[in-house]
Amino acid sequence: MTDRPTVLAVIPARGGSKGVPAKNLAPVGGVPLVARAIRACRGARLVTDVAVSTDDPAIAETARAAGAETVRRPAELSGDTATSESAVLHAMDAFTAVHGRAVDVVLLVQCTSPFLTPADIDGVAAEILRRGADTALTAAPSHGFLWKPATPATPAPGAAPTPAHALGVNHDKAHRPRRQDREPEYLETGAVYGMDARGFREHGHRFFGRTALVVTDPARVLEIDDPHDLARARALAPLLDAPATPTAEDVDAVVLDFDGTQTDDRVLVDAEGHEFVAVHRGDGLGVAALRRAGLKLLILSTERNPVVAARARKLGVPVLHGVDRKDLALKQWCDDHALDPQRVLYAGNDVNDLPCFGLVGWPVAVASAHDAVRAAARAVTDTPGGAGAIREIAAWLLGPELRTLPTAQATSHATT
Incomplete structure (x- = not known):
């Protein structure tokens, strides 16, 4: 019986980015881009090891928390002109030096493609391991007609300029077949590349020998290069990501x-x-169940309002209110209680909660939250704020039996 081939997924993730500052840590669907890529790699059956090549301590910390090992990239491989291939070769050498085993197949996985799937990654690895390809990449079918401007001739002195003219690249503009009559072409997605490790060392680039295409869903193809791409990714995440809710283990x-x-x-x-607000009795039951389960609890609010303190006393939960920077207060609270922020759930509804979303591992939006907050959340409740959303979160963490508790009295009122 032969040993399992070593398939190393390398995720290059520099700290510098001109188009989107700190791009590789930008959250999409409540998860930093580098962590999304790591999770996809760890979900792939054929991948044995995942390494993030980075020059940035914050990226390295996030990568380790997501379950990858890290390779510190030297300065000469971290500049704008450094190639991804050079980072992958360096990571392969570092991996072999640490683990004492050679890499059989190496994958270059880009965390700027937020919607890649474990199936995409497995497909690329399988082409090399099982089907004899030397290299492979993800590609999406396309029936698009491509054009390019013709190079205009230089007019003679005093002559009129040559009129603009465009040429068909992949078609004859005089013959326009229907989509169903055209063979598809394939667009390189930029998400995953695979190489036979020995051949990659010999050739130094990712497209040597026989190259195979792994066809992926065009709806999932998006590369984040600028802030507009990031905004589109965040808007698409609720549609493309599999629904995920945390458990008590998380x-x-x-x-x-x-x-x-x-x-x-x-x-x-x-x-x-005097101000009056309505709260939900079911939320009180949920908070009590969370407290009995031993989870640490905190109410965090920018409003310094007696009603917030009164509700916190009623629930038996510590409160920090009148806080200008909720994220700084939350970080300090985590430090004071020796809590890993990646194991903290933060539930919010408005844009002033977004800095806290970027700090914790489980940012949760209530159903009635602002669109930007819903887009940044890792999970969204089915229940609006004030209607039992906290009870729903407690049921995620503590199990479906919590949903059987009575919730008939919908609201109670707290006053100043």
Whole structure:
């Protein structure tokens, strides 16, 4: 019986990025891009090892938390002119030096393709391991007609300029067959490349020998190069990502925003200026169950309002309110309680919660949250804020039996 071939997935992730600052740490669907790539690689059956090549300590920390080993990339391979191939070769050498075994197949996986799947990665590896290809890449079918401008002739002195003219690249503009009558062409997605390791060392580039295409879903093809690409990725994530909700094994602490998360974001004001908000009794049951389960809890609010403190006392939960920078307060709270932020769930509803979303491992939006918050969340409740969203989160963590608790009395009121 032969040993399993070593298939090393290398994810290049420099710290510098001109188009999108700190791009490789930018969250999409509540998960940093580098962590999304690591999860896809770890989900691939044929991948044995995952390494992130980086020059950035924050990226390295995120990569290790997501389950990858890291390779510190030297400065000479970290500049704008350094090739991905050079980073992959360096990572292969570093891997062999640490583990004492050679790499059989090496994969170059780009974390700027946020919607790659384990099946894509396995498909590329299988072409080399099982079907005799030397190299392979993900590609999407395309029936698009490509054009290019013709090079204009230089007009003679005093002559009129040559009119603009375009040429068909992959078609004869005089003959326009129907889509169903055309053979598809394939667009390189930039997501995953695979190489036989020995051949890659010999040739030094990713397309030597026999190259195989692994056809992927065109709807999932997106490369993030600028802020507009990132915005599109965040908008698409709720549609393309598989629904994911945390369990108690994923989370050590739950931090809750107040207005709009534990309430419906409305405030009633009487003639004397007293404020009233509505909260949900089911949320109180959920918080009590989380507390009994031993999870650390915190209410975090920018509002310094007696109603927030009163509700926290009723729930028996610590509160930090009147906080200008919620993310700084949350980081300090995690440090004070020796909590890994990646194991913290933060539930919020509005744009002032986004900095906290970028800090924790489980950013959760309530169903009624602002669109930007929903797009940045890793999970979204089915229930709006103030209508039992916290109860729903507690059911994710503690199991479906929590859903059987009575919730008939919908709301209670807290006042200043």
